[in-house]
Amino acid sequence: MNAVNIGLLGLGTVGKGTATILERNAAEILRRAGVPVRVAGAVVRDVAAAQAWQADAGLSFPITSDGDALVADPDIDIICELVGGEEPALRWTQAALDAGKHVVTANKALIATHGDALFAKARSKGVGLRFEAGVAGGIPVIKALREGLSANRINWLAGIINGTGNFILSEMASHGREFADVLAEAQALGYAEADPTFDVEGIDAAHKLAILASIAFDTTVDFDALHIEGISSIQPEDVAYAAELGYRIKHLGVARRRDAGLELRVHPALIPEKRLLANVDGVMNAVVIHGDAVGPTLHYGPGAGAEPTGSAVVADIIDLVRGGAHPAGAGIDEPKALPVLTSAEFRCPFYLRLEASDRPGVMASVAGIFGDLEISLEAILQKEPSALDESSVPIILLTRDVDEACMRQATTRLEALDDVLSPVVTLRVETLD
Amino acid sequence: MNAVNIGLLGLGTVGKGTATILERNAAEILRRAGVPVRVAGAVVRDVAAAQAWQADAGLSFPITSDGDALVADPDIDIICELVGGEEPALRWTQAALDAGKHVVTANKALIATHGDALFAKARSKGVGLRFEAGVAGGIPVIKALREGLSANRINWLAGIINGTGNFILSEMASHGREFADVLAEAQALGYAEADPTFDVEGIDAAHKLAILASIAFDTTVDFDALHIEGISSIQPEDVAYAAELGYRIKHLGVARRRDAGLELRVHPALIPEKRLLANVDGVMNAVVIHGDAVGPTLHYGPGAGAEPTGSAVVADIIDLVRGGAHPAGAGIDEPKALPVLTSAEFRCPFYLRLEASDRPGVMASVAGIFGDLEISLEAILQKEPSALDESSVPIILLTRDVDEACMRQATTRLEALDDVLSPVVTLRVETLD
Numbered sequence: 101m102n103a104v105n106i107g108l109l110g111l112g113t114v115g116k117g118t119a120t121i122l123e124r125n126a127a128e129i130l131r132r133a134g135v136p137v138r139v140a141g142a143v144v145r146d147v148a149a150a151q152a153w154q155a156d157a158g159l160s161f162p163i164t165s166d167g168d169a170l171v172a173d174p175d176i177d178i179i180c181e182l183v184g185g186e187e188p189a190l191r192w193t194q195a196a197l198d199a200g201k202h203v204v205t206a207n208k209a210l211i212a213t214h215g216d217a218l219f220a221k222a223r224s225k226g227v228g229l230r231f232e233a234g235v236a237g238g239i240p241v242i243k244a245l246r247e248g249l250s251a252n253r254i255n256w257l258a259g260i261i262n263g264t265g266n267f268i269l270s271e272m273a274s275h276g277r278e279f280a281d282v283l284a285e286a287q288a289l290g291y292a293e294a295d296p297t298f299d300v301e302g303i304d305a306a307h308k309l310a311i312l313a314s315i316a317f318d319t320t321v322d323f324d325a326l327h328i329e330g331i332s333s334i335q336p337e338d339v340a341y342a343a344e345l346g347y348r349i350k351h352l353g354v355a356r357r358r359d360a361g362l363e364l365r366v367h368p369a370l371i372p373e374k375r376l377l378a379n380v381d382g383v384m385n386a387v388v389i390h391g392d393a394v395g396p397t398l399h400y401g402p403g404a405g406a407e408p409t410g411s412a413v414v415a416d417i418i419d420l421v422r423g424g425a426h427p428a429g430a431g432i433d434e435p436k437a438l439p440v441l442t443s444a445e446f447r448c449p450f451y452l453r454l455e456a457s458d459r460p461g462v463m464a465s466v467a468g469i470f471g472d473l474e475i476s477l478e479a480i481l482q483k484e485p486s487a488l489d490e491s492s493v494p495i496i497l498l499t500r501d502v503d504e505a506c507m508r509q510a511t512t513r514l515e516a517l518d519d520v521l522s523p524v525v526t527l528r529v530e531t532l533d
Numbered sequence: 534m535n536a537v538n539i540g541l542l543g544l545g546t547v548g549k550g551t552a553t554i555l556e557r558n559a560a561e562i563l564r565r566a567g568v569p570v571r572v573a574g575a576v577v578r579d580v581a582a583a584q585a586w587q588a589d590a591g592l593s594f595p596i597t598s599d600g601d602a603l604v605a606d607p608d609i610d611i612i613c614e615l616v617g618g619e620e621p622a623l624r625w626t627q628a629a630l631d632a633g634k635h636v637v638t639a640n641k642a643l644i645a646t647h648g649d650a651l652f653a654k655a656r657s658k659g660v661g662l663r664f665e666a667g668v669a670g671g672i673p674v675i676k677a678l679r680e681g682l683s684a685n686r687i688n689w690l691a692g693i694i695n696g697t698g699n700f701i702l703s704e705m706a707s708h709g710r711e712f713a714d715v716l717a718e719a720q721a722l723g724y725a726e727a728d729p730t731f732d733v734e735g736i737d738a739a740h741k742l743a744i745l746a747s748i749a750f751d752t753t754v755d756f757d758a759l760h761i762e763g764i765s766s767i768q769p770e771d772v773a774y775a776a777e778l779g780y781r782i783k784h785l786g787v788a789r790r791r792d793a794g795l796e797l798r799v800h801p802a803l804i805p806e807k808r809l810l811a812n813v814d815g816v817m818n819a820v821v822i823h824g825d826a827v828g829p830t831l832h833y834g835p836g837a838g839a840e841p842t843g844s845a846v847v848a849d850i851i852d853l854v855r856g857g858a859h860p861a862g863a864g865i866d867e868p869k870a871l872p873v874l875t876s877a878e879f880r881c882p883f884y885l886r887l888e889a890s891d892r893p894g895v896m897a898s899v900a901g902i903f904g905d906l907e908i909s910l911e912a913i914l915q916k917e918p919s920a921l922d923e924s925s926v927p928i929i930l931l932t933r934d935v936d937e938a939c940m941r942q943a944t945t946r947l948e949a950l951d952d953v954l955s956p957v958v959t960l961r962v963e964t965l966d
Contacts, residue, residue, distance in 0.1 A: 128685075247676060251562065251847030397832075397835075399833075401830035411684045412684075414684030
């Protein structure tokens, strides 16, 4: 029984987690894979530092700084690309596939932006390219979508797929705090990067959504076609008003099939508090997938971290060792491009907040605009004047389903009213129906 | 490209769902399986009734009452055993495996009680025996456990795996209703059988738990070793007191690895209301799986119904068509028996309720027993005397982790107190830590 030799590109958080699991759970992995699986080499920039970690961890495998050599090594069967970023990750992945090796990657950006070419190469070489670790960390959601729910036509999916953003929104909701304040704490705790743009502006979530959507709808996804909004402009009062209406604000990635095309959007959204997804707090991730046969399913777990992500990497390795029959998996093999809708073509309920003069007739003017545009209202809250400015009152509105183009007409007309004193804050509502 | 021919044993709820999905989603299934998948024959007791349904549904495939012939038919590639029960399901399954056909089954009782022999036969014939539909309906939880989390040593799992019981408990909690009253409604709605024993006494959940545990721990499970308690004795006041303490009562299947062996138990339990699992309501199912690398994951969805269950059957079919490499799957291939603990060896926190005389010193006597036995208390509630009997008061206690044998000593001593006027109600608490 020959061992399967793993080459790790990178020994950062995920690489260490992967190496640790392969060692600690070697007996379980042998039983499940059918053959021993071992790390045969790792590539790092700082060999001495990695060897020091390795000694502490009680592990022993060769460590080098020469990634090209490891990728070319004929003794290596499976390459795990865990360095992240564009280069050298892309070059090494291409070289490994060209050399006829399976590749497991945690690099969502690479798959989201170069996936089509890489999968084509994997197919032509008859090897596997797996990326469970790239989306929602330890949650086996790629496998659920591609295999567990393979009987279904997927109608939509919606996920909390960035732990940093969810930690910030959870803290804002439970303690009434400001975005900037929580972000600073998250950075101190190591949950957020020094430059948090990737997380809080939705780029990371969009990479993951692009991957999920491509599998869900058997389509290629042009990353630039995604509509992306971050959470940095979320105000504590909107979190509080949402709660008063029975909703929680979460940063969602949503992919929904419409007759005219796909909605692919990352943005903060109000979710009814009775939904499980509204109760996913802290750094945890969760994805709801709605299939035509199964209905709604939810997949929850840690979206990041050394061993949760390593769990996904090792599961992909075991799958590759066990089943060479469908290396690239279904849903990616013959992708066809589906039309992607622009944001003006989206349709959902909306939450709106505006400051208005505290005068008779204001509410009639506001409500009149919605009546004219035939937008049904689900709820209206007129609050007390604020202590700071007693001449104005906040008005909060919740609409039923409306075309976004129509919603924009409403906000333009609202902002043109003399009695509306501020820009209109709008947030989408995702009822998960 | 040859079509794969499916033989359906049974055209009840699940059989109809399976046939409907295979027809409606034929294009998706072809893309994912790589070849066309079609129903080539179905076996029913009442051929005329099935043909009438088939005509209404716009389907056309041969329908017969001769199961033995269908199983022996060399044109059939995969048999779906969807008749349930012991016989003829067992005989047909054995015959199909003997004939070298893959089998997909939704029959949890068959797998829980005859699985070891059937898997051995499948292995010896080099064919697959799949049963995703047998546990938690449309949720791909068998796949998650066996493949998605294959890198992990599973520490424990806990699930709401009987929709009927969860519907009853959800209604009791949200409306303060009596068990018998909700059961009668569930029977009228078709959620509960005329004889509800299988569901409400935990037999159905135990079958599913036995299957989950056998995979999670790579072990054979003797069904008779499971500890099983139903929900028919749950009182509305316990639901209400649990809520006051911040808990919900759910009917759980729990499998937990301890140093001395496995806890395998089905019983009602208090769950902290902040846990997602505590918020799984109605007929929905959910399973939390805790792996050493990934931590906690939750898998949620419809646990029953024609198309949700059919979704799982068809996913198994697609897996078998795509990957013949590991037909019986890991975790079942070389099972070894692990010791199973008796209920006296379980360990968890407990909820207790008793009626005591409304006299000074009673609480001291009660608390003294817990002190003597070194059982830590998390909370104590002494309620107002009831309107019916002003001489007695309900006392509710919540313990920290305690050995169940020790807990029994406590209840024996409590019930021996002159001032304790009723048997002590005890319910386990599952914190999901």
